[in-house]
Amino acid sequence: MLQLILTIVLYLVMVVPVGIYVYHIAAGKHTFADPVFDRVDGVIYKISGIRPQTGMNWKQYAAALLGTNAVMILLGYIILRIQSIGLFNPNGIGSMEESLSFNTIISFMTNTNLQHYSGESGLSYLSQMLVITFMMFVSAASGYAGCVAFIRGLAGKTKDDVGNFFADLVRITTRVLLPFSIVGGLLLVWQGVPQNFSGNFIVDTLEGAKQVIATGPVAALEIIKHLGTNGGGFLGANSSTPIENPTILTNLIELYSMMLLPGASVITFGKMVRDRKRGNEASKAALPVSEKGKRGKLRSSLTVWMYGREGRTIFAAMGILFVIGLGVCFRAESQGNPALEEVGLNQSMGSMEGKEVRFGIAQSAMFTTATTSFTTGTVNNMHDTLTPLGGMIPLLHMMLNVVFGGKGVGLMNMIMYAILAVFICGLMIGRTPEYLGKKIEGREMKLTALCIIIHPLLILAFSALAVGTQAGLAGITNGGFHGLSQVLYEFASSAANNGSGFEGLADNTLFWNITTGLAMFFGRYLSIVIQLAIAGSLMKKSFVNESAGTLHTDTFSFSVILVFVVYILAALTFFPVLSLGPIAEHLTLWA
Amino acid sequence: MKDSVRKMFHGTRQAVVVSVVLMLLCGLVFPCLLTGLSMLLFPDQAGGSLIKVNGQTLGAEHVGQEFTEDFYLWSRPSAYHYNVYTEDEEGNRFYPDGTPFPGVASGSNNYAPSNPALSERVEEALESFLEKNPDVRREDIPADLLTASGSGLDPHISPKAAEIQIPRIAKASGLSEGEVRDIIDDNTKGKLLGLFGEETVNVLTVNIEIARRMGLLGEDTAS
Numbered sequence: 072m073l074q075l076i077l078t079i080v081l082y083l084v085m086v087v088p089v090g091i092y093v094y095h096i097a098a099g100k101h102t103f104a105d106p107v108f109d110r111v112d113g114v115i116y117k118i119s120g121i122r123p124q125t126g127m128n129w130k131q132y133a134a135a136l137l138g139t140n141a142v143m144i145l146l147g148y149i150i151l152r153i154q155s156i157g158l159f160n161p162n163g164i165g166s167m168e169e170s171l172s173f174n175t176i177i178s179f180m181t182n183t184n185l186q187h188y189s190g191e192s193g194l195s196y197l198s199q200m201l202v203i204t205f206m207m208f209v210s211a212a213s214g215y216a217g218c219v220a221f222i223r224g225l226a227g228k229t230k231d232d233v234g235n236f237f238a239d240l241v242r243i244t245t246r247v248l249l250p251f252s253i254v255g256g257l258l259l260v261w262q263g264v265p266q267n268f269s270g271n272f273i274v275d276t277l278e279g280a281k282q283v284i285a286t287g288p289v290a291a292l293e294i295i296k297h298l299g300t301n302g303g304g305f306l307g308a309n310s311s312t313p314i315e316n317p318t319i320l321t322n323l324i325e326l327y328s329m330m331l332l333p334g335a336s337v338i339t340f341g342k343m344v345r346d347r348k349r350g351n352e353a354s355k356a357a358l359p360v361s362e363k364g365k366r367g368k369l370r371s372s373l374t375v376w377m378y379g380r381e382g383r384t385i386f387a388a389m390g391i392l393f394v395i396g397l398g399v400c401f402r403a404e405s406q407g408n409p410a411l412e413e414v415g416l417n418q419s420m421g422s423m424e425g426k427e428v429r430f431g432i433a434q435s436a437m438f439t440t441a442t443t444s445f446t447t448g449t450v451n452n453m454h455d456t457l458t459p460l461g462g463m464i465p466l467l468h469m470m471l472n473v474v475f476g477g478k479g480v481g482l483m484n485m486i487m488y489a490i491l492a493v494f495i496c497g498l499m500i501g502r503t504p505e506y507l508g509k510k511i512e513g514r515e516m517k518l519t520a521l522c523i524i525i526h527p528l529l530i531l532a533f534s535a536l537a538v539g540t541q542a543g544l545a546g547i548t549n550g551g552f553h554g555l556s557q558v559l560y561e562f563a564s565s566a567a568n569n570g571s572g573f574e575g576l577a578d579n580t581l582f583w584n585i586t587t588g589l590a591m592f593f594g595r596y597l598s599i600v601i602q603l604a605i606a607g608s609l610m611k612k613s614f615v616n617e618s619a620g621t622l623h624t625d626t627f628s629f630s631v632i633l634v635f636v637v638y639i640l641a642a643l644t645f646f647p648v649l650s651l652g653p654i655a656e657h658l659t660l661w662a
Numbered sequence: 663m664k665d666s667v668r669k670m671f672h673g674t675r676q677a678v679v680v681s682v683v684l685m686l687l688c689g690l691v692f693p694c695l696l697t698g699l700s701m702l703l704f705p706d707q708a709g710g711s712l713i714k715v716n717g718q719t720l721g722a723e724h725v726g727q728e729f730t731e732d733f734y735l736w737s738r739p740s741a742y743h744y745n746v747y748t749e750d751e752e753g754n755r756f757y758p759d760g761t762p763f764p765g766v767a768s769g770s771n772n773y774a775p776s777n778p779a780l781s782e783r784v785e786e787a788l789e790s791f792l793e794k795n796p797d798v799r800r801e802d803i804p805a806d807l808l809t810a811s812g813s814g815l816d817p818h819i820s821p822k823a824a825e826i827q828i829p830r831i832a833k834a835s836g837l838s839e840g841e842v843r844d845i846i847d848d849n850t851k852g853k854l855l856g857l858f859g860e861e862t863v864n865v866l867t868v869n870i871e872i873a874r875r876m877g878l879l880g881e882d883t884a885s
Contacts, residue, residue, distance in 0.1 A: 205689030308768035311812030319859030431860035549774035575772030
């Protein structure tokens with residue numbers, strides 16, 4: 072328990088400087104490392120013909136994002152299909168077949184990293200690097216770029232310029248992802264994650280048998296896998312393997328590297344919105360402040376300084392959701408499995424099936440909640456083996472898809488809910504809803520509703536298709552209520568671009584490869600385009616002046632409202648399936 | 663019209679070139695750079711932390727192994743038997759229990775908690791463990807020892823899971839119980855800063871020490 076609290080406290084300490092750094096990058100401000108990076112970026116801009124100062128409107132930005140991603144998909148697909156060539160292939164891996172290649176490439180481009188192959192037998196080192204590692208960088212950078220553009224739209228400095236996509240893509244890659252990856256990667260190697268190009272080791276064991284030990288350029292993939300909230304493992308069993316994640320320290324490094332940047336994007340949001348407000352207020356005369364007011368202001372200003380006023384509210388709402396989820400998951404896992412108690416295995420240690428001894432229950436629950444909240448999809452224990460309620464939390468957090476979320480995407484989704492929340496509150500108090508000083512009107516509400524509805528629609532419709540067809544049912548490996556959870560989890564994971572799985576599912580079939588591929592594709596790009604459209608539409612409006620009737624969105628009570636709106640919507644859409652899956656399993660297991 | 667075509671061409675060119683540049687930078691330069699730095703700074707870890715005794719590679723520090731002899735400490739069950747296999751003359755490869763070895767893998771059976779197959783597997787493991795460790799009471803067996811890890815490669819067991827195996831190991835190896843306990847203690851790691859993670863016993867390093875004390879590793883045991 073104590074270690075969980077400390078883990079979170081450490082996170083809150085670390086996220087602030089990272090957030091400030093990322094804000095500087097996103098806002099194009101000066102940082103200490105500029106002399107180096109300006110040169111690197113300059114070379115890339117020159118080769119690629121990028122004019123970083125040329126602004127784009129939201130449509131051009133979205134088109135550039137989609138177009139570039141399309142090119143990357145094509146490049147990656149070609150390499151997967153020809154990976155059997157002798158380059159970086161000491162283990163003699165063959166080429167990947169079409170439907171699996173389709174699924175894999177969509178999966179990695181959309182930041183999902185759902186894996187229907189096993190790394191040790193399905194990919195050559197060439198693919199692991201040129202496709203997987205590469206995609207982990209650029210899919211994260213693309214998502215983050217989309218988010219930065221979205222924030223620029225909301226902050227509304229100009230009427231239609233949301234920035235230059237190519238410049239954002241390059242800056243985020245070279246200034247955030249690469250330097251963090253080199254430092255983090257070295258830390259991982261220091262702790263025992265291999266990084267080499269040799270083929271798998273074959274050793275002679277003490278008992279006279281042989282053992283084959285997988286190896287390769289693991290650390291390089293491992294660090295960006297978390298930093299980019301990607302999640303696809305080098306090996307089949309992902310970060311539960313002691314090769315990818317050998318010690319508790321690597322576990323913490325991996326945990327923090329997936330949590331830092333999504334949290335930082337909320338801080339970036341808070342600060343960029345604040346910048347605009349400051350600009351507005353600069354013209355007004357400063358009001359005299361009484362002694363008492365001054366003190367109150369000082370105290371509140373620390374968190375405001377750290378997260379920005381609006382950022383703080385969003386961060387708090389996400390934090391509340393996260394802590395509730397973590398608590399439920401930890402408690403459920405600590406209770407153990409009554410079915411094993413029955414056959415006589417002491418369960419005081421908790422439910423250890425599918426978990427590693429070095430992580431135990433606490434750090435496994437932490438990792439499970441974090442990987443699905445931050446939509447990474449890396450796992451340090453097998454989610455299929457989680458207790459019913461322990462497994463419901465990761466499932467639920469992917470269904471919500473707003474608890475921090477991957478690379479900026481969670482923030483954009485949370486803003487959708489914030490807009491919805493001000494709309495609902497606006498209805499209750501009979502005022503035109505406003506958010507960040509802009510009126511929320513018909514067009515924005517329609518787009519928001521569409522954006523919020525796509526996610527459950529993808530999950531539930533595809534799940535219905537799967538349990539309604541033979542091809543879908545064939546994938547289920549655990550019978551009863553848990554079978555439905557397996558199906559739901561796979562599509563929730565795809566639509567939320569998470570990528571973890573209830574790994575028992577036999578998912579490398581045409582049906583599963585195609586359906587999850589589509590869910591990932593629409594889950595990613597429809598949302599980004601709609602969200603950019605909302606930002607584009609809000610930008611064009613003028614700021615409205617604050618009045619006595621304005622609903623303040625920078626208060627703690629708004630955080631609470633936000634949490635309720637998220638839970639109510641989730642309950643309305645997902646409660647029926649959750650009760651048929653994990654809840655029913657829990658009730659029968661504990662009966 | 664001509665202007666928009668040129669714009670489109672320019673956009674496409676940027677998209678293609680920037681993709682290729684980033685692919686080389688992130689997919690080739692970065693992993694090679696990291697490999698170089700790792701080999702320089704941490705050559706042992708970068709190379710997989712292999713354990714060599716008398717020139718023979720016995721395993722890797724961070725990867726578990728399956729042990730069946732009574733005088734060795736046993737690991738947790740694994741659906742992939744820790745990728746340990748034997749080879750017959752025709753080159754067919756088998757897991758220690760005789761089933762065919764399909765190649766290197768990782769993972770578990772992925773049995774849901776409600777899956778009857780899980781209860782069966784655990785019950786079977788429980789009975790056979792009690793048979794070989796007659797001194798152990800059923801309720802004293804910690805859950806980690808008879809459940810499968812997520813990776814199927816877990817190098818550790820909990821200190822309690824090691825403790826209950828001491829009588830069997832002592833009897834089968836001829837070492838005293840105190841000696842076995844000392845070996846286990848030497849290979850037990852505490853929590854990070856006394857707070858994070860769990861206490862762990864590294865099964866492979868314990869067994870290498872047991873083998874050394876039993877004289878199974880040859881004369882020259884310098885290390």
